[in-house]
Amino acid sequence: xxxxxxxxxxxxxxxxxxxxxxxxxxxxxxxxxxxxxxxxxxxxxxxxxxxxxxxxxxxxxxxxxxxxxxxxxxxxxxxxxxxxxxxxxxxxxxxxxxxxxxxxxxxxxxxxxxxxxxxxxxxxxxxxxxxxxxxxxxxxxxxxxxxxxxxxxxxxxxxxxxxxxxxxxxxxxxxxxxxxxxxxxxxxxxxxxxxxxxxxxxxxxxxxxxxxxxxxxxxxxxxx
Numbered sequence: 001x002x003x004x005x006x007x008x009x010x011x012x013x014x015x016x017x018x019x020x021x022x023x024x025x026x027x028x029x030x031x032x033x034x035x036x037x038x039x040x041x042x043x044x045x046x047x048x049x050x051x052x053x054x055x056x057x058x059x060x061x062x063x064x065x066x067x068x069x070x071x072x073x074x075x076x077x078x079x080x081x082x083x084x085x086x087x088x089x090x091x092x093x094x095x096x097x098x099x100x101x102x103x104x105x106x107x108x109x110x111x112x113x114x115x116x117x118x119x120x121x122x123x124x125x126x127x128x129x130x131x132x133x134x135x136x137x138x139x140x141x142x143x144x145x146x147x148x149x150x151x152x153x154x155x156x157x158x159x160x161x162x163x164x165x166x167x168x169x170x171x172x173x174x175x176x177x178x179x180x181x182x183x184x185x186x187x188x189x190x191x192x193x194x195x196x197x198x199x200x201x202x203x204x205x206x207x208x209x210x211x212x213x214x215x216x217x218x219x220x221x222x223x224x
Contacts, residue, residue, distance in 0.1 A: 001118055001133065003087045005110040011039040012190075015058050024118075025137065027144025028062045035069050035077055047071060063145050091117045157189045170196060172220035177213045186212065 002021045006013050014037065022028050034040055042052040049068035051059070059066045069076040091114060092104075104110035122133040129136065160168040162181045167174040170188050175196060177186060190196055196215045215224040 001083055001086075001121055003083070003091065003114045003118055005104075005107050005114060007107050009037060009039055011052065011054055014039055015055070018058075019062075022062060022147060025144060026141050027146060028064050028148075029144055031065045031067050032059070033067045033069065033077070035080075036071065040066075041068070061148055063148070086121075087114075087117075090121070157187055159185055159187055161185055167223070171217070173218045174223040175213065175215045175218075176224065181212065190217070 002024055004017050004020065006017060018032070036049055040051055040055045041049050042055075043050045047070075051066045051068075055066060074081065104113065119134075122137075125131065126133055158170070160170065162168055162177055162184050164182060165174075166179045166182055167176050168186060168188065169175075175188075188196060196217055218224045
């Protein structure tokens with residue numbers, strides 16, 4: 001099981017978490033079955049979902065075939081729905097003082113708890129397969145395709161020139177980078193957790209370069 005929390009269902013958030021799932025698995029499956037999420041669905045033709053161009057590029061980068069659940073057919077997504085229910089009852093436990101509600105104050109704390117919970121439940125015998133999922137994954141990992149050498153570019157990516165103050169502008173705000181990059185071109189990428197990653201531009205122009213700075217997004221006119 002792989003369980004994570006998110007603050008929204010945007011495409012960049014969904015694809016970033018899917019990439020994290022592949023990293024945890026240590027490989028890429030041949031087919032990825034998704035619900036008919038609006039962020040991944042470009043349209044429907046003859047009751048068949050047409051994926052968005054961004055999702056197609058992501059799938060081609062990792063080498064899997066995107067597939068979607070059938071409309072109004074709970075059985076086509078029953079395995080995942082069961083896991084959602086399990087996570088709600090076992091991970092999102094109401095407060096012990098009887099107040100109810102989730103025990104998490106933010107998405108970072110929730111995902112830290114989720115990662116620990118996954119390690120715990122994947123080390124116990126699964127009632128359906130009568131095996132330990134973590135041990136089964138070691139065997140089934142041989143059937144997965146290898147992870148791509150470069151992470152897919154997800155989210156908004158722009159190129160900026162580092163000014164004489166060793167800063168770049170984004171969204172009418174300024175973000176500092178190492179002084180050695182003054183005058184150089186860098187890539188800026190907004191990640192799913194609303195942080196701004198600043199990366200060097202690769203010489204071959206492909207993929208992401210080295211991460212040289214990371215900032216939380218700030219309001220227009222501010223500096224970080």
